[in-house]
Amino acid sequence: MSDAPAPDGSSARIADLIADGPTLSVEFFPPKTDEGAEQLDRTVDELDPVGLSFVSVTYGAGGSTRDRTRDLVVRLNAERDYPAMAHLTCVGSTRAELAALLDDYDANGVHDILALAGDPPVDGSPAGGDFTYALELVELVRGRGSQFSVGVAAHPELHPRSTDRAADRDHLAEKLRAADFGVTQFFFDPADFTTMVDELAERGCTTPVLPGVMPLSNPAGVERMAAMSGATFPADLAARVEAAEGADRDRVVVDATVELCRTLLDAGAPGIHLYCLNRSPIVLAVAEALGLR
Numbered sequence: 001m002s003d004a005p006a007p008d009g010s011s012a013r014i015a016d017l018i019a020d021g022p023t024l025s026v027e028f029f030p031p032k033t034d035e036g037a038e039q040l041d042r043t044v045d046e047l048d049p050v051g052l053s054f055v056s057v058t059y060g061a062g063g064s065t066r067d068r069t070r071d072l073v074v075r076l077n078a079e080r081d082y083p084a085m086a087h088l089t090c091v092g093s094t095r096a097e098l099a100a101l102l103d104d105y106d107a108n109g110v111h112d113i114l115a116l117a118g119d120p121p122v123d124g125s126p127a128g129g130d131f132t133y134a135l136e137l138v139e140l141v142r143g144r145g146s147q148f149s150v151g152v153a154a155h156p157e158l159h160p161r162s163t164d165r166a167a168d169r170d171h172l173a174e175k176l177r178a179a180d181f182g183v184t185q186f187f188f189d190p191a192d193f194t195t196m197v198d199e200l201a202e203r204g205c206t207t208p209v210l211p212g213v214m215p216l217s218n219p220a221g222v223e224r225m226a227a228m229s230g231a232t233f234p235a236d237l238a239a240r241v242e243a244a245e246g247a248d249r250d251r252v253v254v255d256a257t258v259e260l261c262r263t264l265l266d267a268g269a270p271g272i273h274l275y276c277l278n279r280s281p282i283v284l285a286v287a288e289a290l291g292l293r
């Protein structure tokens, strides 16, 4: 892992860190309550010894956490010695709104953006705004200057709205070519990741893609998320987690997570992005076992 300064003298961009990988990073979400904010502050402190490569902060559907995401990203980026990446969605927003937010990030030293489409309204009403696909947001960020590094989402098991595998991979390859790196939706079978990487390579796309790995600490919650994101739910592993108690339960979760991460790194993944749900214990145990601290 590198902490070399970027050419502009600021801390390194995530694209550079991935090039020097393997990286270890985590995703946070902006807390809604004071208790949640205190929990996240504790987690951030507890993760300090890991020497994370970077963190990312989610953006609520339709911009519902716009200010909380922005404030958390700016604060983490300023206070910690790793970059914080802002997730940003474009569906339902105007070009002017997002340009203003990007300029605000720029002015506050935040230069890592995960450019996402976001989901259209669940009731089927028109999303409005100036954007349809994430690629258009990548282009908007690129237009704000070369100080930004841009990541995009990838779905190893296809995006849930994709009806055609080849078309899904064609659109993903085109988007990744315009970006610096990708981060995947969670998955539990490493073959889903390696097959996606092969399919991208067949299209001449070699942009690095970080696997997003979800420890199965909360099987019921992950089952709900998997249903929404089109990921296959690992029923056998969930049954083993449910059958274990206390420290044994954590051990089952950590062992399964470490095994998946090792397989992915051995297969050439440029790093691991952990969905940590604002908690530290599993990340600490996984980082220790992987020797990525």
Ligand code: FAD
Pocket: 057, 058, 059, 060, 061, 062, 087, 088, 089, 115, 116, 117, 118, 119, 120, 132, 133, 134, 135, 153, 154, 155, 159, 160, 161, 162, 163, 167, 168, 171, 172, 175, 183, 184, 185, 186, 212
């Ligand atoms: P796109 O890349 O635009 O793809 C969406 C669909 O459109 C796909 O089916 C694709 O094949 C298709 N498509 C793309 N281009 C074309 C084209 N030219 N013609 C026809 N079809 C096309 N959501 C949030 O609201 N907040 C978050 O913080 C957030 N973080 C995420 C982080 C990660 C790592 C991932 C994997 C997802 C995240 N999401 C988040 C979810 C994401 O917003 C949704 O999956 C959304 O439905 C699609 O976003 P996308 O960026 O993948 O879209």
